[in-house]
Amino acid sequence: MTFIDMLRAAEARNRSMLCVGLDPEPSRFPGALQGDPCKIYDFCAAIVDATADLAIAFKPQIAYFAAHRAEDQLEKLMAHMRANAPQVPVILDAKRGDIGATAEQYAREAFERYDADAVTLSPFMGWDSVQPYLKYEGKGAFLLCRTSNPGGDDLQNQRLVDLPGQPRLYEHVAALAQGPWNLNGQLGLVVGATYPEEIARVRQLAPSLPLLIPGVGAQGGDAVATVKAGRTKDGLIAVNSSRAILYASSSADYAQAARREAMKTRDLLQAARG
């Protein structure tokens, strides 16, 4: 089953476009777990168990594990998700970007060591920084396209003079990902939720690619406008929420609170499909 098939099946089964982001910060852990980096696995596994029937995907962010020397806990979490939520694909958010032999090592890290279903990548180094990941049949790769942080404009929003129509850099990335780079249907795009008109523009340029859309929830993007701009008959979206779900409660009921918050966001997104 390819990554895209998994996404499609999880969307149908869980009636969800919600991606649950796993950005564990021990300082924000509830109750007895508070401040303890050895509890990263426990915390995340409880969130996974509480939301496995509500998510189109899970998205662990590797930096939160690496900063705490917790690669072993990430391995354990990946195995837990595989065993307990096999129907929900896992996107390893790593935003790697390197070429040739080095990219092969990163691909090995993501797809062999952690057995992720997809990974996030930076396109800055071009095609040969993407291609090594596509050798893993059925695995997915989401390219950074348009991010909604203030600095997202610095490069991504620049217009390119030598290409037809003078597209912005992010539009160029979207067109490459839909077209010449997408050899086997493994690519997707990361597009921030802050500006729905940009999601609509990316969707126009990349009608069949899945979009990973961070920025709903704690980051304030508009869930309804996001769905209307991004979800089409052929185009899947996975709308990420991390902190609003993970830290919905700072007490022992955090997993139940996460479930309630996830359900609320999931239902809001579904309702927007109309």
Add this chain to the structure above:
Amino acid sequence: MTFIDMLRAAEARNRSMLCVGLDPEPSRFPGALQGDPCKIYDFCAAIVDATADLAIAFKPQIAYFAAHRAEDQLEKLMAHMRANAPQVPVILDAKRGDIGATAEQYAREAFERYDADAVTLSPFMGWDSVQPYLKYEGKGAFLLCRTSNPGGDDLQNQRLVDLPGQPRLYEHVAALAQGPWNLNGQLGLVVGATYPEEIARVRQLAPSLPLLIPGVGAQGGDAVATVKAGRTKDGLIAVNSSRAILYASSSADYAQAARREAMKTRDLLQAARG
């Protein structure tokens, strides 16, 4: 002592512009180490000891450790370099690129967990993906600017219509890094060695930034042209060679062979200063 001070001191002390890249591939290890990922530390430490008086910097590439679950060996190697080659700064080649809270986690990984002196970063997400690293006083950050892989042209070489002079994307990155982004003199740039005229152009736009220049050695860049284009009175360069040094011999004499190869490249670079 800041990262830049360390670079300057190492250049003077070792009369070297050579950066020794540590990209350990167990399948290429010599003799008894061959194929054994548990020997990554041993292999790299021997290379460090053999070249510590010949290098302006060491550059471990984190993917080669992560692919083999060898973060513990990277920690040990970082401590080894700190203890046995304290005069040589260490650039952790990680090419991270993320924003806000996530970038803070990556910065913590690089500067606290591994105690690197500098890190490589992707500028694709803009200023707020760089800024969190600069909170670590005296530490350095090299931004990807112009890479010499075939796909380097896909984005970096595009001309930007709305900026004065219609610079190419990599020229824009160089100007940002020399100017508004360089609050405390902590930034440098990564520029491939394949096209010396592009190194010269980056040097023109960023006269005082240190340049990390991969692509000499196994990748075929011209060492002499690289030095002439990049090293100026105010502008340091660290010219990286990895595989040509690491795998100079496939026998038990690999460390001595690495030393000979490093000395040859170091001397070639020095001679080009004229």
